[in-house]
Amino acid sequence: MERKWHFLATELIKNLARHVGGEVTIQGWLYNVRSSGKIRFLIVRDGSGMVQGVMVKQEVGDELFELANTLTQESSLKLTGVVREEPRSIGGFELQVTGLEVVSVAEEYPITHKEHGVDFLAERRHLWIRTPRQNAILRIRSEIEHAFRDFFYQRDFVLADSPIITPAACEGTTTLFELDYHGEKAFLSQSGQLYNEATAAALGRIYCFGPTFRAEKSKTRRHLLEFWMIEAEMAYFDVDDNMKLQEEMVFYVIQRVLERCRQELKTLERDVSKLENIKLPFPRISYTEAVELLKKAGQEFEWGDDFGAPHETIIGSHFDAPVFVHRYPTVIKAFYMKPDPNDPKVVLGADLLAPEGYGEVIGGGQRIDDLALLEKRIDEHQLPREAFEWYLDLRRYGSVPHSGFGLGIERTVAWICGLDHIRETIPFPRMLHKMYP
RNA sequence: UCCUCGAUAGCUCAAUGGUAGAGCACCCGGCUGUUAACCGGGUGGUUGUAGGUUCGAGUCCUACUCGAGGAGCCA
Numbered sequence: 001m002e003r004k005w006h007f008l009a010t011e012l013i014k015n016l017a018r019h020v021g022g023e024v025t026i027q028g029w030l031y032n033v034r035s036s037g038k039i040r041f042l043i044v045r046d047g048s049g050m051v052q053g054v055m056v057k058q059e060v061g062d063e064l065f066e067l068a069n070t071l072t073q074e075s076s077l078k079l080t081g082v083v084r085e086e087p088r089s090i091g092g093f094e095l096q097v098t099g100l101e102v103v104s105v106a107e108e109y110p111i112t113h114k115e116h117g118v119d120f121l122a123e124r125r126h127l128w129i130r131t132p133r134q135n136a137i138l139r140i141r142s143e144i145e146h147a148f149r150d151f152f153y154q155r156d157f158v159l160a161d162s163p164i165i166t167p168a169a170c171e172g173t174t175t176l177f178e179l180d181y182h183g184e185k186a187f188l189s190q191s192g193q194l195y196n197e198a199t200a201a202a203l204g205r206i207y208c209f210g211p212t213f214r215a216e217k218s219k220t221r222r223h224l225l226e227f228w229m230i231e232a233e234m235a236y237f238d239v240d241d242n243m244k245l246q247e248e249m250v251f252y253v254i255q256r257v258l259e260r261c262r263q264e265l266k267t268l269e270r271d272v273s274k275l276e277n278i279k280l281p282f283p284r285i286s287y288t289e290a291v292e293l294l295k296k297a298g299q300e301f302e303w304g305d306d307f308g309a310p311h312e313t314i315i316g317s318h319f320d321a322p323v324f325v326h327r328y329p330t331v332i333k334a335f336y337m338k339p340d341p342n343d344p345k346v347v348l349g350a351d352l353l354a355p356e357g358y359g360e361v362i363g364g365g366q367r368i369d370d371l372a373l374l375e376k377r378i379d380e381h382q383l384p385r386e387a388f389e390w391y392l393d394l395r396r397y398g399s400v401p402h403s404g405f406g407l408g409i410e411r412t413v414a415w416i417c418g419l420d421h422i423r424e425t426i427p428f429p430r431m432l433h434k435m436y437p
Numbered sequence: 438u439c440c441u442c443g444a445u446a447g448c449u450c451a452a453u454g455g456u457a458g459a460g461c462a463c464c465c466g467g468c469u470g471u472u473a474a475c476c477g478g479g480u481g482g483u484u485g486u487a488g489g490u491u492c493g494a495g496u497c498c499u500a501c502u503c504g505a506g507g508a509g510c511c512a
Contacts, residue, residue, distance in 0.1 A: 034471045034474050034475090038469045041470075052472085057469080072463095088470070089472085110448080110462090117449075120447095214511070214512085219505090219507085220506080221506080222512085306510095309507090359512090360511075360512065361512070412512090
């Protein structure tokens with residue numbers, strides 16, 4: 001598939017290695033300049049990488065040399081030069097400059113190469129994403145999203161997108177953003193799952209990938225008000241099939257990032273051995289076993305309580321790989337979760353907790369396929385029956401055992417990149433009281 | 438909503454209750470291999486807001502505003 005675009009006048013910085021000895025033009029932005037009177041070093045970025053252009057006064061002449069002096073940080077420019085291997089230079093190559101075209105001289109740039117506080121950077125997120133670290137994160141996010149899609153494509157899943165505007169709460173628990181739908185109440189979707197169950201009954205194995213909205217006043221490093229979720233739903237999958245698919249998916253994505261994003265992981269100073277050591281299958285423990293584990297770790301915990309973030313961290317830190325916690329108490333889980341036939345006090349749900357304290361990245365499980373039980377649960381949870389008639393239809397017309405899950409992209413990116421805050425995993429994070437820019 | 442912490446130059450931070458400072462950025466000068474280059478000089482302040490204590494407040498007290506981290510909820 002690799003093609004060489006010889007007919008193009010310009011080249012990406014990441015491809016300069018193909019042109020050693022040749023003259024090429026790159027187009028980008030000035031990242032930094034160092035000047036020594038008669039020699040200048042122009043560090044240029046183009047989004048694909050960075051390269052140093054070397055300009056010697058004697059060689060390029062006074063006019064070009066002085067032109068370079070007018071350039072400020074982040075000025076846009078086209079730089080022409082001969083590609084050389086140079087171990088002293090970033091990336092191992094440099095450009096012996098022969099030509100420079102100034103596209104636009106930048107005003108004084110607010111983000112310097114020194115330290116800045118997160119508040120200052122967040123206000124300038126549109127510029128912050130130009131920095132090498134943010135660039136690396138967004139490239140890894142892109143690779144992760146492609147990997148998920150490829151994984152599902154290879155396994156004959158159909159991409160079936162779920163609606164973003166919905167008439168009712170999916171689970172009736174969380175706070176939703178409300179809309180006026182031409183006089184009707186509507187909400188931004190908090191999950192595509194119920195719709196996924198319908199498309200799975202139509203297409204067999206499906207997934208959707210889109211934005212999700214939660215209006216809770218969450219203010220932690222793990223929460224966004226708008227985030228992206230991969231949700232899959234599979235007809236004829238039980239709880240074990242479900243976990244097997246998930247671990248293969250997560251493993252596949254990690255291998256893809258290790259294979260294709262080495263440079264980006266290095267930029268982030270990620271300890272890649274933590275990712276390389278992850279093997280299949282992932283450990284599986286029941287909720288009850290997890291409670292025992294917490295008690296042994298000295299935590300006060302009652303069977304029947306839900307795990308908080310500190311508990312997830314303790315459980316996750318006992319394993320080198322992500323760990324499935326399955327068979328949660330029925331009372332703390334959503335109305336559609338199928339009870340375990342061997343022990344109806346628990347459901348056939350399983351969450352995947354990432355290691356290194358990153359907590360829950362997947363929530364999933366087997367769904368109730370029995371009409372009468374589902375009707376009973378809807379009543380118990382005091383949900384508006386009318387809004388769920390179509391969902392009950394799925395049990396009236398050819399009900400099958402089926403399972404699915406939802407994976408949070410941002411938490412997955414934060415974990416794989418080793419970030420301490422989710423706000424860096426998306427180009428423009430939406431957080432409590434924060435939606436600028 | 439609750440708990441904890443914070444706010445000083447454009448940025449990152451100093452300053453026993455006693456003249457508000459440094460590095461970076463920016464401007465000027467110097468330097469032919471720099472790696473967040475370096476060296477010399479210069480510009481730059483209503484110390485978040487309002488009030489109080491004091492001879493004197495960036496510093497102590499009160500309220501408020503804004504922000505950060507955490508809890509709950511969850512991906």
